[in-house]
Amino acid sequence: MASAVAISAPRPTSRRQVLIEKLIGCGFVFPVCVLLLLLNIVPLGVLALLSFTDYQMGAVDFGFVGLDNFAKALGDPVFRRAVTNTLIYVAIVLPGSVVLGLFAAVLIHGRLGSRPFYEIVYFLPITTTIVAMAAVWQIVLHPGLGPVNAVLQRLGFEPVMFLSDPAFALPTLAVIGIWQLVGFNMILFLAGLSAIPRDLYEAAEIDGCGSPVDRFLTVTWPLLGPTTMFVIVTSSITSFKVFDTVVAMTKGGPMGSTEVLLYAIYLEGFQYFNSSYASVLTLIFLVFILIFAVIQTFVLDKRVHY
Structure with missing residues (x-):
C-alpha cells in the first residue's frame, strides 16, 4: 500500500510582511537618495537659481536679472x-579614440602570453597624473629639445x-586626449x-568568410x-x-586657441568671480551635453543589434 505524502502549500505573504520588506528596502536606499540629493540635485538647483541673478562671489546681496545672463x-x-x-576638440578626439581603441583591442584580443603586457601599457595613460603627463609632453614637444622636432628637422x-x-595648439591637445582615452x-x-561566442566565427568560416576582414565585418x-x-x-x-x-x-x-568651455567657466567663476555668469555657462554646458548624449544614444540604439 503506497503511502500518501502530504505537501503543504506555501503560506501567503501577509500585507504586514510586504510592508516591512518595503520599509527595509527604503531604508537601504535612503542614504543613497540623500547623497544624490545633496551632491547633485541641490547644487543643480542652486546653479539654476544663480543663473537668474547678478551674484558675484563674496557679495552679501544680489538681485534677479531674469534672462539677461543668457542673452549675454x-x-x-x-x-x-x-x-x-x-x-x-570633440570632432578630433571622439573618432580617433574610438577607432584606435577598437583597432588595439582587435590586435591584442588574440594574443595569449603578451596580452596582459599590452593591456598594462595601453592603460597607463589613464593612471598617469596630469602634472606628470603635462611635464613629459612639454619635453617631448619642445621646439628645441623635444624628440618630435628633432625627427622633423632630420x-x-x-x-x-x-x-x-x-x-597647432588645439590639435596637439586633441592628440594627447586621444592618447589618454585609447587605453580605456x-x-x-x-x-x-x-x-562573442567562438562558435559564430567557426560558422562564418564554414559559410565562406575565410579572411579576418570578412569575419570582422559579419560577426565582430x-x-x-x-x-x-x-x-x-x-x-x-x-x-x-x-x-x-x-x-x-x-x-x-x-591667443585663446585652446580656451574650451570648462576652462571659460573656470575663468568666469574662480578668476573673475562672476558666479552668476559662470552658472549660466555651466547650465548651458550641462543642457548641451544632455541633449547631445540623448540624441546620440537614440540614433545609435536603432543601429545596435542586441
Whole structure:
C-alpha cells in the first residue's frame, strides 16, 4: 500500500510582511537618495537659481536679472569661441579614440602570453597624473629639445611650435586626449570581444568568410554594437569635459586657441568671480551635453543589434 505524502502549500505573504520588506528596502536606499540629493540635485538647483541673478562671489546681496545672463552668453564672442574650440576638440578626439581603441583591442584580443603586457601599457595613460603627463609632453614637444622636432628637422622640416602656435595648439591637445582615452576604450572593446561566442566565427568560416576582414565585418562588428554605443557616448562626454590638460599645458592660450568651455567657466567663476555668469555657462554646458548624449544614444540604439 503506497503511502500518501502530504505537501503543504506555501503560506501567503501577509500585507504586514510586504510592508516591512518595503520599509527595509527604503531604508537601504535612503542614504543613497540623500547623497544624490545633496551632491547633485541641490547644487543643480542652486546653479539654476544663480543663473537668474547678478551674484558675484563674496557679495552679501544680489538681485534677479531674469534672462539677461543668457542673452549675454549668446552674444559673448569668448563663449562662442570656447564652444567652437570644444566642438573641434570633440570632432578630433571622439573618432580617433574610438577607432584606435577598437583597432588595439582587435590586435591584442588574440594574443595569449603578451596580452596582459599590452593591456598594462595601453592603460597607463589613464593612471598617469596630469602634472606628470603635462611635464613629459612639454619635453617631448619642445621646439628645441623635444624628440618630435628633432625627427622633423632630420626629415628636412622646420621646428613646429606645437603648444605655442595657435594653429597647432588645439590639435596637439586633441592628440594627447586621444592618447589618454585609447587605453580605456580598448579595455571596453576587449570585454565586448570576450563575450562573442567562438562558435559564430567557426560558422562564418564554414559559410565562406575565410579572411579576418570578412569575419570582422559579419560577426565582430555587429555584435560589438552595444559596446560601441557605450564607448561613443562615454568618450564624447569625456571629450566635452576637457579641462585638466588645458590648465596644465596651455591655460587657454595661445591667443585663446585652446580656451574650451570648462576652462571659460573656470575663468568666469574662480578668476573673475562672476558666479552668476559662470552658472549660466555651466547650465548651458550641462543642457548641451544632455541633449547631445540623448540624441546620440537614440540614433545609435536603432543601429545596435542586441
